[in-house]
Amino acid sequence: MWRNHLTEIVIFTILFLAVSALGFVAARWRRPETLEHLDEWGLGGRSFGGWITWFLLGGDLYTAYTFVAVPALLFGAGAMGFFAVPYTIIIYPMAFLVLVRLWSVSHRHGFVTPADFVRARFGSPTLALVVAITGIVATMPYIALQLVGIEAVLKTMGMTGDSMLARHAPIIIAFAILAGYTYQSGLRAPALIAFVKDILIYIVIAVAVLYIPYKLGGWDKIFGAADAKFAKTPSPTDGTLLNAANQWQYVTLAFGSALALFLYPHSVTAVLASRSRGVIKRNMSALPAYSFLLGLIALLGYMAIAAGIQPMAGATAGTVDSNTVVPLLFEKMFPDWFAGIAFAAVGIGALVPAAIMSIAAANLFTRNIYKEYLRPGATPEQEAKVSKVTSLLVKVGALAFILFLDPQFSIDLQLIGGVVILQTLPAVALGLYTRWFHRGALITGWIAGMAAGFWMLYVTPNAATRHQHFGGSAFALSHLGFDTKVTVYTGFLAVGVNLVVTVLATLVLRAMKTPDGVDATVADDYHVDEGDPRVKDLPEPVTA
């Protein structure tokens, strides 16, 4: 019953409303001449410095869902869930080199989305469309997952009901507010809110990782309880250490997820909003601070085991909602007022990425579908208008996922999303380095990678949710006829298929002398820094 949680609800509501106000005020922050330009609304004027970018990227990459789902994974499966730590370490050295190239070429040519780049690089609007649709499809369930994060908190506070409306009213209101300020302020809103979110999260986690182990009798007790729990389960793949069957899954999942993360349109949006190459490089050095936080948060899953937390019932009978583990732990261990702050941290933590993701998806639609196919002559002002409206539609769509589908379905979709977005790797990430691939081959490779990925996901069951298909991203190599229990991350294999096909198809298309697109970029574009004029500012080349 919600009445028992009144203190928590009051604190949660106050903090939530405070950041909402901040979201609306953000339109005036670093005020541009006009917000009616896609560079302003969708990229915050491309002017964010080191600190803002740090908070924005941090809020963008370490989402509320991460805070809820990663500990839930450790709670359920043990060591496997800790993949989030190596994943968020190895990503930055890679991004350090790749993303500055994307920033430079986008700065020069005024690109807003990764698909904009692909279009210019490979001279193929079709390939750009494929990349744009891939980005939108992968992002939608990701937004829905942020709602799963908020819902886990609301559920713990007893805000549930029997009718669909009663159960979902709080989340509909929360999302309406979010939609309102994103519409008005664009990327400035999540950038400003990210400050508050991070401060709250840091306070909560600092307290949690000191106070809870102290109350539970120390880390030895916590790991002892976790070992005891995993020893009792019939599953051979859980435990506080990896085993022969899942260590390749661990490595490939960490590596594949790292490759996927910066292909997501919302990461690209936050990167392009920064002011210079130096800002990005400094951030890639400093962002792992969040990984430390994430590692500590992950351990909350074991603390929940030691504290004897039982997850709440899931949406379908007989299942449990393991995402409620962390909120329930906070509820049990903290006094009411601090639990309220902790819940607000998770809730607000969901708003920042949800806003950035909806902006990124809207930009993709505007730039690579609307402007490309529906209205080629659209002005930046019209682009901004279309993006604003699309960001609303994207949020309604994400909400529909939660209202009408089993939340487990969003989680499955998000899993698919990671595999899907990886298929843009050859065109976007490798495209930053080489123009060797043929545009037709990139499309062929994408199709092959998608087909392989979907097949592998399809044949993977999930014992916990009793789903026959799309049950996880751990693909058992026994499906390929190998006599082994080893599992590997589906996305990793799928992008491998994609690459092989892309290379082969390039060779074939070149041999057949199929015409290739024209590269609108030059080598120099990939190194320019702030202060360099944009292409549109450059004088027209003189033709003889």
Place this chain on the structure above:
Amino acid sequence: MTSPQNEPAPPRSRDDRSPLYWLLLIPVVVPLLVPLFNANDPKLFGLPRFYWLQLAFIIIGVGTTTFVYQMTKRRG
């Protein structure tokens, strides 16, 4: 175009290459070497090696990227 007078010269070499960038391979490869950390002992503050060592890899990541950034930033 107005040219700022009291700022240092505009970026010279546009080419963003450096042998130091190879150092970035360290924080990419080390966290993926499972045998390094997949064990309980030695423990640190009650945390098995698996957990504290992977958290310690964050320091390698921050250290390497910061070092590479500082050493290469003058070159534009």
